[in-house]
Amino acid sequence: MRFNCVHTREDLADLVTGIGFLPFFRSSVPGWSLEENVDPSVWFSGDEGPWEWKGQLAREKRIVYGKFYHGKAAYVSMTCFPDLCNFRRGGYDFEGFCDDALAPYNDRLLMQAVEQHGPAPSKVIRGYCGFRKGYETVLTRLQMQTFLLSADFVYDVDKHGRPYGWGNALLDTPERWLGADVVNASDRFRPEESLERIVAWLHGWMPDVGEDQLRRELRGR
Secondary structure (H helix, E strand, C coil), X not given: CCCCCXXXXXXXXXXXXXXXXXXXCXXXXXXXXXXXXXXXHHHCCCCCCHHHXXXXXXXXXXXXXXXXECCEEEEEECCCHHHHHHXXXXXXXXXXXXXXXXXXXXXXXXXXXXXXXXXXXXXXXHHHHCCXXXXXXXXXXXXXXXXXXXXXXXXXXXXXXXXXXXXXXXXECHHHHHCXXXXXXXXXXXXHHHHHHHHHHHHHHCCCCCHHHHHXXXXXX
């Protein structure tokens, strides 16, 4: 399936706002990704395209971006993100995770570094953590749990002042970047209710995809 062809940043913002949850790369659901819905001429054009738009839209707080899909990048609409937080966190905040011994030691170190120094580039946060082995694994897990997001991307620049490379994610907590009122907007629902709300939203866009499959995709495991 294809929803529409994304030619511009505004097309991407509209698609994410409409569908609610969109993986960046091809997923196990055919057609459910930016990669499959973007105009091939802008995918790797040498000019501004999807790789730059992700940071711009996240910075403007029009979408939420992070490793939210099976440890890989995904866009989430501002409407669906509170339900994703409620479901993925199981109704907890990070302090509750710590109190109930659900957060490993390195997860606590990384979160502490972001809370104290963020928003900051991932490579900077890594230096504050005090551990290096397994850093990317911990970072991915915390994003999958919605405790961290990419607020923007920062780029190295060449001698002419031109940015290059893939960019380094600017890490922050959703509570600080978006506001606790946004993150907690779905707290009145049970976590499984929040999951069903997202499934129903996606199923409305993709009626040919079974709801059980969508639940598996959103569980991320």
